[in-house]
Amino acid sequence: MPSPINRTFSVAPMLDWTDRHYRYFARLMSNEALLYTEMVTTGAILHGKGDYLEYNQEEHPLALQLGGSNPADLAACARLAEARGYDEVNLNVGCPSDRVQNGRFGACLMAEPKLVAECVEAMRQQVSIPVTVKTRIGIDEQDSYEFLTDFIDTVAAAGCDTFIIHARKAWLQGLSPKENREIPPLDYDRVYQLKQDYPQLSISINGGVTSIDAAKTHLERLDGVMVGREAYQNPFILAEVDSALCGKTSPVQSREEVIGKLLPYIGKHLEQGGRLNHISRHIIGLYQGIPGSRAWRRHLSENAHKPGAGIEVIENALKAMEDNGL
Numbered sequence: 001m002p003s004p005i006n007r008t009f010s011v012a013p014m015l016d017w018t019d020r021h022y023r024y025f026a027r028l029m030s031n032e033a034l035l036y037t038e039m040v041t042t043g044a045i046l047h048g049k050g051d052y053l054e055y056n057q058e059e060h061p062l063a064l065q066l067g068g069s070n071p072a073d074l075a076a077c078a079r080l081a082e083a084r085g086y087d088e089v090n091l092n093v094g095c096p097s098d099r100v101q102n103g104r105f106g107a108c109l110m111a112e113p114k115l116v117a118e119c120v121e122a123m124r125q126q127v128s129i130p131v132t133v134k135t136r137i138g139i140d141e142q143d144s145y146e147f148l149t150d151f152i153d154t155v156a157a158a159g160c161d162t163f164i165i166h167a168r169k170a171w172l173q174g175l176s177p178k179e180n181r182e183i184p185p186l187d188y189d190r191v192y193q194l195k196q197d198y199p200q201l202s203i204s205i206n207g208g209v210t211s212i213d214a215a216k217t218h219l220e221r222l223d224g225v226m227v228g229r230e231a232y233q234n235p236f237i238l239a240e241v242d243s244a245l246c247g248k249t250s251p252v253q254s255r256e257e258v259i260g261k262l263l264p265y266i267g268k269h270l271e272q273g274g275r276l277n278h279i280s281r282h283i284i285g286l287y288q289g290i291p292g293s294r295a296w297r298r299h300l301s302e303n304a305h306k307p308g309a310g311i312e313v314i315e316n317a318l319k320a321m322e323d324n325g326l
């Protein structure tokens with residue numbers, strides 16, 4: 001049976017963007033959205049110096065995305081993730097960066113479905129939280145529907161019942177990760193076809209979704225929609241998720257309410273010696289599309305990184321926006 005986690009709307013894993021501060025901020029706007037961590041490699045978790053699994057309790061439901069291809073290492077990380085309270089472990093089979101390919105994980109693993117199946121099986125043996133896979137519709141010249149279904153068949157046979165499909169293939173040579181999110185064309189029909197052919201699997205779609213209306217259209221045919229860049233660059237879209245997609249009341253009505261709820265979190269971070277821009281960089285897009293938003297962005301960008309910058313920078317950014325048209 002597909003897992004009981006509500007997958008209607010999720011925020012994509014994004015390196016350097018969806019850190020715990022962004023996720024705390026995102027959670028203020030939606031109780032229902034499933035949040036993903038940035039990809040964390042098994043090497044970092046098992047051998048790194050820092051605590052790569054740290055998060056705020058408020059972030060639940062929260063999935064840890066792992067990068068790796070060694071079944072034993074992935075299993076050990078999945079066990080740690082469950083012990084730390086994560087709600088899901090997700091394997092990255094979609095990232096095309098060179099660094100990732102050298103480590104033999106990410107999108108290049110699409111060419112090794114048996115290895116992915118072994119990874120999934122090893123993780124599932126260790127945990128009772130869902131083990132899911134985020135992948136592409138193909139890689140390089142291997143972009144037929146049969147290539148995709150062969151991958152899904154093999155990985156599903158290892159017990160994975162939940163797939164998140166970025167609806168474009170990845171070119172492993174010649175394109176940067178950024179280009180690989182823009183150049184290969186999106187093919188939503190392929191993901192719809194997959195759901196039709198595998199009704200027993202939970203299939204979420206990812207790629208190019210920039211509005212709640214677009215999400216609704218996908219949800220007529222699929223189990224979930226995962227949104228990346230739009231949820232980061234225009235985060236207030238999250239404030240619509242609970243009411244428009246999940247039949248629940250939204251936790252906030254206005255952007256100012258979000259800031260009001262975020263300020264105590266920022267205050268605590270500063271008290272503990274953190275810097276303002278660790279958090280403020282994630283809220284730059286909050287007023288996207290609103291008159292005066294440029295003044296907001298500019299004030300934050302020019303001031304939040306300065307030593308000793310405090311909450312007053314946020315307050316002054318709001319004032320700058322008011323003076324400029326809000």
Ligand SMILES: Cc1cc2nc3c(=O)[nH]c(=O)nc-3n(C[C@H](O)[C@H](O)[C@H](O)COP(=O)(O)O)c2cc1C
Nearest residue numbers: 012013014015038039092166207208209227228229
């Ligand atoms: C800055 C950035 C970092 C990303 N890092 C990851 C990552 O760590 N793991 C992953 O699976 N995908 C990563 N992605 C890809 C996104 O999860 C997503 O698949 C892609 O952006 C397409 O969705 P979108 O069109 O809604 O942005 C990243 C994307 C961006 C923009």
